[in-house]
Amino acid sequence: MKKDLLGIADLTPFEISMILDLAESTKSISERTIKKVPTLRGRTVVNLFFEPSTRTRLSFEVAQKRLSADTVNFSVSGSSISKGETLVDTAKNLAAMSPNVIVIRHSVAGYPHRLAKIMDASIVNAGDGFHEHPTQALLDLMTIRERKPKIEGLKVAIVGDIARSRVAGSNILCLTKMGVEVTVMGPSSMLPLHVRRLGVNVAPNLKEAIIGKDVVMLLRIQAERDAAPRFPSPREYNRYFGLKMEHIKYLKSDCIIMHPGPINRGVEIDPEIADGPLSVILDQVANGVAVRMAVLLLLLGGRSIYEISD
Amino acid sequence: MKKDLLGIADLTPFEISMILDLAESTKSISERTIKKVPTLRGRTVVNLFFEPSTRTRLSFEVAQKRLSADTVNFSVSGSSISKGETLVDTAKNLAAMSPNVIVIRHSVAGYPHRLAKIMDASIVNAGDGFHEHPTQALLDLMTIRERKPKIEGLKVAIVGDIARSRVAGSNILCLTKMGVEVTVMGPSSMLPLHVRRLGVNVAPNLKEAIIGKDVVMLLRIQAERDAAPRFPSPREYNRYFGLKMEHIKYLKSDCIIMHPGPINRGVEIDPEIADGPLSVILDQVANGVAVRMAVLLLLLGGRSIYEISD
Amino acid sequence: MKKDLLGIADLTPFEISMILDLAESTKSISERTIKKVPTLRGRTVVNLFFEPSTRTRLSFEVAQKRLSADTVNFSVSGSSISKGETLVDTAKNLAAMSPNVIVIRHSVAGYPHRLAKIMDASIVNAGDGFHEHPTQALLDLMTIRERKPKIEGLKVAIVGDIARSRVAGSNILCLTKMGVEVTVMGPSSMLPLHVRRLGVNVAPNLKEAIIGKDVVMLLRIQAERDAAPRFPSPREYNRYFGLKMEHIKYLKSDCIIMHPGPINRGVEIDPEIADGPLSVILDQVANGVAVRMAVLLLLLGGRSIYEISD
Numbered sequence: 018m019k020k021d022l023l024g025i026a027d028l029t030p031f032e033i034s035m036i037l038d039l040a041e042s043t044k045s046i047s048e049r050t051i052k053k054v055p056t057l058r059g060r061t062v063v064n065l066f067f068e069p070s071t072r073t074r075l076s077f078e079v080a081q082k083r084l085s086a087d088t089v090n091f092s093v094s095g096s097s098i099s100k101g102e103t104l105v106d107t108a109k110n111l112a113a114m115s116p117n118v119i120v121i122r123h124s125v126a127g128y129p130h131r132l133a134k135i136m137d138a139s140i141v142n143a144g145d146g147f148h149e150h151p152t153q154a155l156l157d158l159m160t161i162r163e164r165k166p167k168i169e170g171l172k173v174a175i176v177g178d179i180a181r182s183r184v185a186g187s188n189i190l191c192l193t194k195m196g197v198e199v200t201v202m203g204p205s206s207m208l209p210l211h212v213r214r215l216g217v218n219v220a221p222n223l224k225e226a227i228i229g230k231d232v233v234m235l236l237r238i239q240a241e242r243d244a245a246p247r248f249p250s251p252r253e254y255n256r257y258f259g260l261k262m263e264h265i266k267y268l269k270s271d272c273i274i275m276h277p278g279p280i281n282r283g284v285e286i287d288p289e290i291a292d293g294p295l296s297v298i299l300d301q302v303a304n305g306v307a308v309r310m311a312v313l314l315l316l317l318g319g320r321s322i323y324e325i326s327d
Numbered sequence: 328m329k330k331d332l333l334g335i336a337d338l339t340p341f342e343i344s345m346i347l348d349l350a351e352s353t354k355s356i357s358e359r360t361i362k363k364v365p366t367l368r369g370r371t372v373v374n375l376f377f378e379p380s381t382r383t384r385l386s387f388e389v390a391q392k393r394l395s396a397d398t399v400n401f402s403v404s405g406s407s408i409s410k411g412e413t414l415v416d417t418a419k420n421l422a423a424m425s426p427n428v429i430v431i432r433h434s435v436a437g438y439p440h441r442l443a444k445i446m447d448a449s450i451v452n453a454g455d456g457f458h459e460h461p462t463q464a465l466l467d468l469m470t471i472r473e474r475k476p477k478i479e480g481l482k483v484a485i486v487g488d489i490a491r492s493r494v495a496g497s498n499i500l501c502l503t504k505m506g507v508e509v510t511v512m513g514p515s516s517m518l519p520l521h522v523r524r525l526g527v528n529v530a531p532n533l534k535e536a537i538i539g540k541d542v543v544m545l546l547r548i549q550a551e552r553d554a555a556p557r558f559p560s561p562r563e564y565n566r567y568f569g570l571k572m573e574h575i576k577y578l579k580s581d582c583i584i585m586h587p588g589p590i591n592r593g594v595e596i597d598p599e600i601a602d603g604p605l606s607v608i609l610d611q612v613a614n615g616v617a618v619r620m621a622v623l624l625l626l627l628g629g630r631s632i633y634e635i636s637d
Numbered sequence: 638m639k640k641d642l643l644g645i646a647d648l649t650p651f652e653i654s655m656i657l658d659l660a661e662s663t664k665s666i667s668e669r670t671i672k673k674v675p676t677l678r679g680r681t682v683v684n685l686f687f688e689p690s691t692r693t694r695l696s697f698e699v700a701q702k703r704l705s706a707d708t709v710n711f712s713v714s715g716s717s718i719s720k721g722e723t724l725v726d727t728a729k730n731l732a733a734m735s736p737n738v739i740v741i742r743h744s745v746a747g748y749p750h751r752l753a754k755i756m757d758a759s760i761v762n763a764g765d766g767f768h769e770h771p772t773q774a775l776l777d778l779m780t781i782r783e784r785k786p787k788i789e790g791l792k793v794a795i796v797g798d799i800a801r802s803r804v805a806g807s808n809i810l811c812l813t814k815m816g817v818e819v820t821v822m823g824p825s826s827m828l829p830l831h832v833r834r835l836g837v838n839v840a841p842n843l844k845e846a847i848i849g850k851d852v853v854m855l856l857r858i859q860a861e862r863d864a865a866p867r868f869p870s871p872r873e874y875n876r877y878f879g880l881k882m883e884h885i886k887y888l889k890s891d892c893i894i895m896h897p898g899p900i901n902r903g904v905e906i907d908p909e910i911a912d913g914p915l916s917v918i919l920d921q922v923a924n925g926v927a928v929r930m931a932v933l934l935l936l937l938g939g940r941s942i943y944e945i946s947d
C-alpha cells in the first residue's frame with residue numbers, strides 16, 4: 018500500500034477491497050475479552066485534530082490502542098499552531114519526534130496532502146474541509162458489504178448537502194470505483210455545480226431518489242459549519258429531504274439505511290427509521306474501529322498484517 | 328456484583344464491604360515500585376466528563392492505567408455532544424466501539440442511570456448533578472475504616488450544603504446503610520426540605536453538630552455552581568459553618584476530619600485543622616485510587632480479582 | 638542525580654554531561670522500528686501544564702511513552718486549579734496518587750521549586766515564567782555537542798528578548814557552566830538590567846554579535862505574552878534583530894543556527910536560513926525527546942539506566 022491514506026481518490030478498487038478484507042479480521046479483535054494485539058507496539062501515532070470531533074477521534078484512538086500503538090493527542094486549542102506556526106514548520110517539528118503515523122483533521126481541503134509530501138510518517142486524512150474523509154467511505158462500504166453479497170451493480174442514493182459534505186465526496190468516489198450506481202439528491206443550493214461529472218445520477222425529489230435503491234445514505238446537516246445556512250430551517254429541510262415513515266413504502270424490503278452520525282433526529286431522519294430494522298447506523302460505528310485498525314496495519318505494513326491473530 | 332456502579336442506593340452493605348476489602352489489596356499496588364498489574368489488559372475504559380474535574384478524572388485514570396486498561400478520555404468541549412446529539416445516540420455510538428466501562432460525570436441527575444439501561448458496558452457514576460457520587464462515599468468509608476475498628480455505631484457529622492452536594496447524598500446513604508449515626512448541619516437554605524426522612528439527625532449549630540462525633544466531614548462550598556448563592560459571603564459562611572481552631576476543644580480526641588476537596592482554606596476549614604493531626608484528607612485522595620481500582624476489578628469481574636497480586 | 642530537575646542552576650557540569658551522554662543512547666531508541674523500552678513500566682508521570690504548549694508537552698509525552706511509563710495529562714482549563722485550590726493543596730493531592738514524576742509548566746517563576754519542596758515525586762520544570770526551561774538548554778547543548786567536538790571555548794551568540802526568555806536564561810547558565818563564551822544581543826528594552834553580571838558579553842548590533850561565532854541562537858518573539866510589546870512591530874524587529882541572508886557573509890562557515898521554535902518566519906529568521914544548511918533547528922526537536930528520556934531515567938534512577946538497551 019502507499020505511504021498515506023489521503024483520499025479514496027488515490028485508492029484502486031483492489032486496495033479498497035484489501036483494506037476491507039483485513040478489516041473483517043481486525044473487527045474480531047474488538048469482540049474478544051482481551052481486545053488488544055501487540056502488532057503496533059512501540060509505534061507512535063499522533064492524532065492532530067484541528068476541528069472538534071468525538072466519534073472519529075475516539076474511533077481512531079480506540080483502534081490505535083487495540084493495536085498497542087503509543088498514542089499522543091493534540092487538538093488545536095492550546096497548541097503552538099495558535100502561535101502562528103506554518104504547516105511546514107508544524108510538519109517538520111512533528112517529524113523530528115519520529116512518529117510513524119499522523120492522523121489529521123483540518124478545515125482546509127488538501128492540508129493532509131501537503132503534510133504528506135514533506136513527512137516520512139504516514140498521514141491519514143480524518144477529514145479535510147469539504148474534500149475527503151476516506152476512512153468514513155471505507156467503513157460505509159464495509160457496512161454495505163456485510164449486508165450485500167455483491168457490490169458491483171448496487172444502487173445507492175445519497176441525500177443531503179452533496180456539495181459540502183466530505184462524507185459524500187469520499188463515498189461517491191469509493192462507490193463509483195467499485196461499480197456502484199450512485200444517485201444523489203438534495204436542495205439545489207447543496208448540489209455541486211457540475212454534479213453529473215461525478216458520474217452520478219441526480220434525482221428530482223426524495224421519492225425518486227430512494228425508489229428501488231439497495232442503500233439510502235443520509236448526510237448530516239452541518240448547521241454549525243455554515244455562516245449563511247443554505248436552507249430555511251431544520252423543519253423545512255425535514256419536509257423535503259428528511260427520510261420519514263411515509264417513505265418506507267418506496268424502499269426495497271432489503272434496503273439498508275445509513276447515516277455517518279451524529280444524527281439530527283427529526284431532521285435528516287425520523288427516529289423510528291434510525292432505530293428501525295433497516296438501519297445499519299451503529300454497524301457503521303463499529304466498522305469504523307475495524308477499518309481504522311486495518312488502515313493502520315496496512316500503512317505500517319510489513320509482517321504486521323500476518324500477526325494480528327496474536 | 329451488578330453490571331454498573333450508579334449509586335450507593337443500589338449497593339448492599341455486603342457489596343460495600345466487598346469493595347472496601349478489595350481496595351485494601353489494590354492500595355498496595357500503588358505502593359510498589361512497579362505500580363501496575365496486567366489484570367485489565369485489553370479492556371477499554373472511556374472517561375466521559377461533561378463537567379470539569381481534576382482529581383476525580385485523574386484518580387480514575389491513574390486507577391485504570393495501574394490495572395493496564397486502555398483508557399480513552401473525552402470531555403464535552405470539542406465533542407459532538409455539543410452538536411446536539413441525544414443521550415441515546417451518544418450511548419449507542421459509544422457502545423458500537425465496544426468499551427468495557429464508561430466512567431461518566433454529568434450535571435444532570437440520573438444521566439448515568441439512563442446510559443446504563445441501554446448499554447452493555449459497565450457504567451460508573453463519577454458524579455451526576457446533585458444526586459450521587461458513589462466512589463467518593465466508598466473512599467470516604469475506606470478512610471474511616473482505616474482509623475476506626477468498627478463502623479457500626481460510629482457517629483458522623485456532615486457539615487455544609489447538604490441539599491445540593493452529591494458527596495453528602497452518597498455518604499448519607501452509605502453511612503446509614505452501614506449502621507452509622509449521621510448528623511447533618513448547614514445553613515437552613517442548604518438543608519433538604521424533608522431532611523429527617525434521610526434517617527439523619529439535624530444539629531442546630533456547628534458546636535452541637537461536632538460534639539462527641541467520631542468523624543466530622545466538611546463539604547465544599549460550590550460557589551461556581553450557584554447562580555444565586557445561598558449564603559451571603561465566604562466570610563459569613565466561615566463564621567457560622569467553618570471548622571476553626573476554637574472548635575478543637577469540642578472534638579473527641581480521636582475524631583477524624585474529612586473533606587472531599589478541593590478545600591477552600593479559611594472557608595469550610597481553617598488551614599491549621601486541614602493540615603493538622605486529625606485530618607485524613609489526603610488519605611481520602613490516596614484511597615480514591617484504590618477504591619476505583621477495586622470497583623473496576625469487580626465490575627469486570629471473573630477471575631480478575633484473584634490476579635491482582637501479579 | 639538529585640530528586641528534581643528544576644533548573645540548570647542546580648546542575649554541575651558533570652551532571653550536565655552525564656545527562657547528555659545518556660541522551661545519546663536514548664536517542665537511538667527513537668530510531669528503531671519498535672521505539673519503546675520497558676524501563677519505566679509501572680511508573681506514573683503527570684504532565685501538569687498551566688500554559689499552552691505543543692512541542693514541549695508532546696515531546697515529554699513521547700519520551701514517557703517510549704520508556705513505557707504511564708502518562709496522565711492535565712491542563713489548567715477544566716481543572717480544579719481554576720476552583721482556587723492553592724499550590725500546597727494541589728501538590729498534596731497529586732502526591733496522594735503516588736506519581737513518580739510531575740512535569741510542570743507554569744507562568745509563575747519558582748512554582749516548580751515550591752512544588753518540589755513538598756512532594757516526594759520528582760519534579761521536572763518544563764518552563765516557569767521568565768525563569769528557567771532546563772530541558773531546552775540541555776537539548777540545545779546536546780545539539781551543539783553533535784556538531785562541535787569540544788564545548789569548552791566555543792563562542793555562542795544569543796539574540797532576542799534576553800530578559801524575559803526562559804530559554805535564554807537556562808542556556809546562559811548552561812553554556813557558561815560548560816566554559817562557553819556567550820554574547821547576547823537584543824533591543825535594549827529586552828536586556829536584563831545588569832546583564833553583564835550573567836557572565837556574558839553584550840554586542841551592540843547583530844553583525845557584531847554573530848561575527849566569528851560557532852553558534853548563533855535566535856530567540857522567539859513572544860508577542861502573545863506581552864501586554865505592552867517592547868518593540869514597535871515584527872517588521873521593525875526583523876530589520877534590526879532578524880537573521881537575514883545578508884548576514885551569512887559574517888558567519889563562520891561551520892557556524893550552526895539554532896532556534897527553540899516555533900519560528901516566526903521573516904521575523905527572527907529568514908526562511909532561507911531556517912531551512913538552510915547551517916540550521917540545526919530540527920535536530921533540536923529530535924534531541925528534545927532524547928534528553929527528556931534521559932532526564933526521566935536519571936531521576937527515577939537505580940538500575941534503570943543500564944536497562945535501556947532492551
